[in-house]
Amino acid sequence: MEMQHPVLKRTAKVVHGKNDKLAIQYMGQEVTLEGAAAKLFDKMLPFLDGNTGIGGIAERISESPKRLQSLTQQLGKTGVLGFKDADNGERITGEQFYEIHRTYVNDWLQPIYDHPFWERVVTGKATRAQVLGFAFEKYHYIEGAFEHMAIAAANATPEMMPHLARHFIEEYNHGDIYRKGLQSLFPNDLILRAQPLPSTRALVNFLSESAARNSFGYYAGNELLQMTENTGEDTDNDSINDFYDAMRKHYPYTDKVIDAFIAHTNADQKLGHENVFLEMCQSIPPLTRTEVDDALNIVRSMAEHLYLFMDGIDTFYARFPTIPRAPCDLLSE
Numbered sequence: 001m002e003m004q005h006p007v008l009k010r011t012a013k014v015v016h017g018k019n020d021k022l023a024i025q026y027m028g029q030e031v032t033l034e035g036a037a038a039k040l041f042d043k044m045l046p047f048l049d050g051n052t053g054i055g056g057i058a059e060r061i062s063e064s065p066k067r068l069q070s071l072t073q074q075l076g077k078t079g080v081l082g083f084k085d086a087d088n089g090e091r092i093t094g095e096q097f098y099e100i101h102r103t104y105v106n107d108w109l110q111p112i113y114d115h116p117f118w119e120r121v122v123t124g125k126a127t128r129a130q131v132l133g134f135a136f137e138k139y140h141y142i143e144g145a146f147e148h149m150a151i152a153a154a155n156a157t158p159e160m161m162p163h164l165a166r167h168f169i170e171e172y173n174h175g176d177i178y179r180k181g182l183q184s185l186f187p188n189d190l191i192l193r194a195q196p197l198p199s200t201r202a203l204v205n206f207l208s209e210s211a212a213r214n215s216f217g218y219y220a221g222n223e224l225l226q227m228t229e230n231t232g233e234d235t236d237n238d239s240i241n242d243f244y245d246a247m248r249k250h251y252p253y254t255d256k257v258i259d260a261f262i263a264h265t266n267a268d269q270k271l272g273h274e275n276v277f278l279e280m281c282q283s284i285p286p287l288t289r290t291e292v293d294d295a296l297n298i299v300r301s302m303a304e305h306l307y308l309f310m311d312g313i314d315t316f317y318a319r320f321p322t323i324p325r326a327p328c329d330l331l332s333e
């Protein structure tokens with residue numbers, strides 16, 4: 001029993017209600033406790049950091065280890081609690097990781113899907129600069145594949161190398177597809193000299209840094225980004241199409257830009273990119289807990305960088321309407 005060190009999941013949130021009730025919110029679900037169980041959990045809470053065994057916690061809060069064991073086991077089944085030492089030496093297969101990844105990613109992408117920018121475009125409230133800024137930043141981000149995919153292939157493990165090399169070869173010129181769309185509105189040399197926002201660079205930089213350090217974790221993070229474009233799910237594709245339709249309606253001058261967005265999604269789908277991550281997961285050796293933690297932390301941070309990317313477009317172009325952003329020169333203020 002002492003070997004089990006219960007730990008409350010990092011993203012779980014404990015909300016205290018009335019009459020000794022409490023709720024633990026985690027991954028879009030809610031576990032509620034009341035009465036004696038809620039009181040016991042409250043007493044245990046300061047020790048649920050994975051550093052103290054159940055026996056040790058029982059001693060500190062003067063409770064029976066059996067009661068603690070029973071409550072932590074039940075909470076463990078709901079997923080809100082983990083046990084640090086319970087899976088010592090245990091490995092999970094790449095396919096199991098793939099399933100875990102799907103569950104987490106769908107939850108972590110939620111704030112991005114809820115970002116007010118989408119609504120602003122769909123209702124026609126976004127400014128011209130915000131809409132074109134979105135197109136430019138997307139171009140800069142896709143152009144970034146040239147950087148991070150090459151770094152990933154160069155630093156890959158033997159199992160990951162063929163997948164990453166193939167993906168790089170297929171993706172490195174996809175920025176050109178976006179550039180063609182922008183050429184309907186801007187001269188080519190202006191597009192080539194345009195500067196990405198710092199928030200867009202932060203996303204590309206984080207991809208490059210992860211690619212150099214952990215090729216599997218990098219791709220797990222890249223997969224989160226790809227899932228916002230080619231989900232393979234008809235319902236999600238419908239909502240992406242609805243977004244483009246609304247954009248065409250309110251901002252007719254973006255017609256060719258949207259054609260480029262769609263041409264890119266079609267190009268990725270033709271190359272079967274929605275299956276690449278599953279193929280990688282099937283070919284890697286089983287993962288240790290540390291490897292799983294590292295990869296999932298990259299994925300989580302990628303979601304945060306993607307949110308920052310959206311925020312950058314939304315806030316910067318609302319205040320500075322000059323499109324595109326030109327590099328600084330001696331005449332810049």
Ligand SMILES: [Fe+2]
Nearest residue numbers: 171174264268
């Ligand atoms: Fe692509």
